[in-house]
Amino acid sequence: MSDSDVKEPEATTEDGDAKGDARDNESPAPKGDAPGEGAKADAAKADAAKDSAKSDAPPKSGPYRPTPGKPLIEMSNVTKTFHKGKEPLTVLDGLTLTIAEGAFEALMGPSGSGKSTLLNLIAGLDRPTSGTARVAGHNLEKMSDGELAKFRAQNIGFIFQAYNLLPVLTAVENVELPLLLTKVPSGERRKRAETALRVVGLSDRMGHYPRQLSGGQEQRVAIARAIVNDPTILVCDEPTGDLDRKSADDILALLTKLNQDFKKTILMVTHDPSAAERATTTRHLNKGRLD
Numbered sequence: 402m403s404d405s406d407v408k409e410p411e412a413t414t415e416d417g418d419a420k421g422d423a424r425d426n427e428s429p430a431p432k433g434d435a436p437g438e439g440a441k442a443d444a445a446k447a448d449a450a451k452d453s454a455k456s457d458a459p460p461k462s463g464p465y466r467p468t469p470g471k472p473l474i475e476m477s478n479v480t481k482t483f484h485k486g487k488e489p490l491t492v493l494d495g496l497t498l499t500i501a502e503g504a505f506e507a508l509m510g511p512s513g514s515g516k517s518t519l520l521n522l523i524a525g526l527d528r529p530t531s532g533t534a535r536v537a538g539h540n541l542e543k544m545s546d547g548e549l550a551k552f553r554a555q556n557i558g559f560i561f562q563a564y565n566l567l568p569v570l571t572a573v574e575n576v577e578l579p580l581l582l583t584k585v586p587s588g589e590r591r592k593r594a595e596t597a598l599r600v601v602g603l604s605d606r607m608g609h610y611p612r613q614l615s616g617g618q619e620q621r622v623a624i625a626r627a628i629v630n631d632p633t634i635l636v637c638d639e640p641t642g643d644l645d646r647k648s649a650d651d652i653l654a655l656l657t658k659l660n661q662d663f664k665k666t667i668l669m670v671t672h673d674p675s676a677a678e679r680a681t682t683t684r685h686l687n688k689g690r691l692d
C-alpha cells in the first residue's frame with residue numbers, strides 16, 4: 402500500500418461505476434494491493450451488477466459489494482423485548498426502517514427509547530425478538546452467533562461515546578487490533594493501521610499512547626480502528642457525546658468525509674441537534690417506533 406491510497410479521492414459522479422472505483426481504490430484500507438487486483442475488482446463489479454439484477458439473491462461469501470441506491474439496511478416489523486425483571490420490557494415495537502446504500506442518517510429520541518438497542522440489532526450484536534433484520538444482504542435474525550461475528554467483522558465499524566482504547570497500546574497498535582482477528586499478515590496489518598490513521602488526520606500521533614492524546618484525538622483513533630477493516634457500515638452511538646463543540650465539529654466533519662469520499666453508510670445516534678444537522682436524514686424513535 403502506498404501513500405497514494407490515502408489521498409483525497411477525486412470528485413466522483415453519481416454513476417455506479419465511479420462509486421465502485423472509489424471503494425476499490427480509495428477506501429482507507431483496501432483489501433489487497435496484489436498485481437491483478439484491478440482485474441479482480443472488475444470481476445467483482447460484474448458480480449455485484451449481476452446480484453443487483455436479481456436483488457433478492459444473497460451475496461457471495463466475502464465482504465458486501467456496494468450497489469449505489471440499493472437498500473442496505475431493511476428492518477421490517479421488528480420487535481425487541483427484554484426479560485430482566487418481573488415484567489417483560491418491549492423496547493422496539495413493530496419498527497420498520499429502510500436505509501439506502503451511501504446514506505448518512507441521524508437517529509434521535511429520548512433516553513431509554515431504544516436507540517442503542519436498534520443500533521445493536523443493525524450491527525448484528527443482538528437479534529430481534531420478532532421481525533426481520535436484513536443488512537448488507539444478510540438476514541441477521543436467522544444467523545448463529547458465529548455467523549453474526551463474521552458478519553460484523555466484514556461489514557460493521559463501531560464508534561461509541563467512550564473511545565475504548567487500550568491504554569497500554571499506542572494509537573497504531575490500537576487501530577491494528579481488529580486485524581488481529583483476521584488472516585492479514587503482520588506487516589500488512591501495520592500498513593493498514595497507518596493508512597487509517599492518516600485518513601483521520603493523525604499521521605503525527607501514531608506512536609502516542611491514549612493518555613498522550615486529547616479526547617478528540619482519541620475519538621479519531623477510535624474511528625481509524627472502526628474503518629481499518631474497510632466496513633460497509635459505520636454505526637456511531639453518540640460519537641460526540643463527550644467532546645467540546647470544536648472537537649465534536651471536527652469528528653462530524655470526519656464522518657462526513659467518510660460518507661462522501663469513502664462511501665461509508667453511516668447511522669449515528671445523537672442527542673445533539675447540531676450533530677444531527679450534519680446527517681442527510683434525521684429519524685426520531687419514540688415509543689418503540691420511528692416517527
Ligand SMILES: Nc1ncnc2c1ncn2[C@@H]1O[C@H](COP(=O)(O)OP(=O)(O)OP(=O)(O)O)[C@@H](O)[C@H]1O
Pocket residue numbers: 483484485490492510511512513514515516517518519
Ligand atoms: N440487554 C438488556 N437487558 C435488559 N434491558 C435492556 C437491555 N438493553 C437495553 N435495555 C433496556 O431497554 C431500554 C432502551 O435502552 P437503550 O439503551 O436502547 O436506550 P437509548 O435510547 O439508547 O438511551 P440513551 O439515550 O440513554 O442511551 C432501557 O429501558 C434499557 O434499560
Ligand SMILES: [Mg+2]
Pocket residue numbers: 516517518638
Ligand atoms: Mg443509548
